[in-house]
Amino acid sequence: MSIDTDTARRVAKLARIKVEEADLPELANEFSAILGFIEQLNEVDVDGVEPMTSVTPQRLKRREDVVTDGDQPDAVLKNAPDAREGFFAVPKVVE
Amino acid sequence: MSDLSKMKIAEARDALKAGDVTSVELTEACLAEIEAADALGAFVHKTPEIALEQAKAADARKDGGDLNGIPLGIKDLFCTKGVASQAASGILEGFKPEYESTVTTQLFNDGAVMLGKLNMDEFAMGSSNETSVYGNAVNPWKAGDAELTPGGSSGGSASAVAADLCLGATGTDTGGSIRQPAAFTGITGIKPTYGRVSRWGIVAFASSLDQAGPMTKDVRDAAIMLKAMSGHDPKDSTSADLAVPDFEAALTGDIRGKTIGIPKEYRMEGMPAEIEKLWEDGTAMLKDAGAKIVDISLPHTKYALPAYYVIAPAEASSNLARYDGVRFGHRAKLDAGDGITEMYEKTRAEGFGNEVKRRVMIGTYVLSAGFYDAYYNRARKVRALIKKDFEDVFAQGVDAILTPATPSSAFELGKKFDDPVQMYLNDVFTVTTNLAGLPGIAVPAGLDKAGLPLGLQLIGRPWEEGDLLNTAYALEQAVQFVAKPNRWW
Numbered sequence: 348m349s350i351d352t353d354t355a356r357r358v359a360k361l362a363r364i365k366v367e368e369a370d371l372p373e374l375a376n377e378f379s380a381i382l383g384f385i386e387q388l389n390e391v392d393v394d395g396v397e398p399m400t401s402v403t404p405q406r407l408k409r410r411e412d413v414v415t416d417g418d419q420p421d422a423v424l425k426n427a428p429d430a431r432e433g434f435f436a437v438p439k440v441v442e
Numbered sequence: 443m444s445d446l447s448k449m450k451i452a453e454a455r456d457a458l459k460a461g462d463v464t465s466v467e468l469t470e471a472c473l474a475e476i477e478a479a480d481a482l483g484a485f486v487h488k489t490p491e492i493a494l495e496q497a498k499a500a501d502a503r504k505d506g507g508d509l510n511g512i513p514l515g516i517k518d519l520f521c522t523k524g525v526a527s528q529a530a531s532g533i534l535e536g537f538k539p540e541y542e543s544t545v546t547t548q549l550f551n552d553g554a555v556m557l558g559k560l561n562m563d564e565f566a567m568g569s570s571n572e573t574s575v576y577g578n579a580v581n582p583w584k585a586g587d588a589e590l591t592p593g594g595s596s597g598g599s600a601s602a603v604a605a606d607l608c609l610g611a612t613g614t615d616t617g618g619s620i621r622q623p624a625a626f627t628g629i630t631g632i633k634p635t636y637g638r639v640s641r642w643g644i645v646a647f648a649s650s651l652d653q654a655g656p657m658t659k660d661v662r663d664a665a666i667m668l669k670a671m672s673g674h675d676p677k678d679s680t681s682a683d684l685a686v687p688d689f690e691a692a693l694t695g696d697i698r699g700k701t702i703g704i705p706k707e708y709r710m711e712g713m714p715a716e717i718e719k720l721w722e723d724g725t726a727m728l729k730d731a732g733a734k735i736v737d738i739s740l741p742h743t744k745y746a747l748p749a750y751y752v753i754a755p756a757e758a759s760s761n762l763a764r765y766d767g768v769r770f771g772h773r774a775k776l777d778a779g780d781g782i783t784e785m786y787e788k789t790r791a792e793g794f795g796n797e798v799k800r801r802v803m804i805g806t807y808v809l810s811a812g813f814y815d816a817y818y819n820r821a822r823k824v825r826a827l828i829k830k831d832f833e834d835v836f837a838q839g840v841d842a843i844l845t846p847a848t849p850s851s852a853f854e855l856g857k858k859f860d861d862p863v864q865m866y867l868n869d870v871f872t873v874t875t876n877l878a879g880l881p882g883i884a885v886p887a888g889l890d891k892a893g894l895p896l897g898l899q900l901i902g903r904p905w906e907e908g909d910l911l912n913t914a915y916a917l918e919q920a921v922q923f924v925a926k927p928n929r930w931w
Contacts, residue, residue, distance in 0.1 A: 358803045363787050378803070381800070393827070398822030399826040402878065428768070438784075
């Protein structure tokens, strides 16, 4: 499948990665090459096959629905680029 | 310089226990080697103070485990408390975790010493260590003047172990990232069964495929280190609640009566004759050791790489959504009027390298409305068929499968970097075990015409790493690989 620049622009937007307009054609070419490679999967007969959800048959463990860790806001915020008054700070969000 | 850093883990363990050497001596020897090896680009964050402190503690300790006092390198993908853990990415510049990964916690509880953090491909996405924000890691092996890749993504780990900068190292393997670099550098590397080793505190790439494992100088060391890394962890819901056997005790070298499968689909068109020969020689060695050799078929092998290049990017696009400039790492400088969306987009554009961006966007595409079924669901169905291929041959009585580890020896840095699909083909023999969740081990098996190491891979039954390691041990005994790279760094 060939990817056009509009699709490349849309994907970049969905992925929240800024791509300059001038770089979109090359990106679209790269996507096309990779998707061309992936397209071999269409040769496989997958009728009646369930998509894999877990590679090991084990059931995920359950635990009590209680707090097991916490009360360490300083550690949580330690690596934040901008933290103020015990919160992560971000640019103003106006809808 | 002393030869202490050349020791294997088992040798050093026995020498430490006998009082013939101290951990401080071993650690100082490794630190000196590391200081002299910047040209290899293997250690990207050196932690000599921590190492010497841990070494002193190990020397004073009476109740340490097998790794007590053993100096190791840790891949940059593991979160280490207070020590930079960047996954070789610009987006985690300055990130120093407030917590310790389960694997490194277990290694330290055993008494291991951390020499520093090791280079890798950014977010473990690559097969040549060329996507790292730190620059390339370089293979200590050379065939001419050109610098060769140590493989990837655990390229720094492979380079450091092969060059005797440390006694062993941690690696992680999502599509071959332990086994391919091990093969390229003449060392041993095992990816255990999915769920054997906790993923908690390891920066996630593709959660259904990622497994950590040891990279060591021989099979015995791999067994020792894997035991220390393994075990159930309530903090990783996919870690298996199974007892960890004594893998080292499984190393008898006796493989009489074992059945080894040789899969015809791994005989790829255009495969170098040397690798074909290596594979035949390895098969003959296992036969001589008393194993029964059978031809087997794994019919969906060809589709493993394309399935992987849907599933891994899809999971990566989701896992890497957390790098948004809010909680940790890099945040872009914003222009007046920029809102939160611009912050995300600029931060991720600046922080991620090209290969990571490419995979995140491919993953976004295959998961997007209208394509989810055609790509993602189809790939998951093919994955189920690949796993069934293995289940079928195990049901026929096959104990392990022998294949080449890589389609070539180490290649020149820069040679494949511009063609992503060519680069992806490096993992053609290794990626199947990640998709099927199986253990796989790469063992050095010979040198090519140019004098570069080549490896063979053994794939085992789920949870039977002990048996797999024993078969690898028998192969190792037969191969007697003793070559070492000539020191040029």
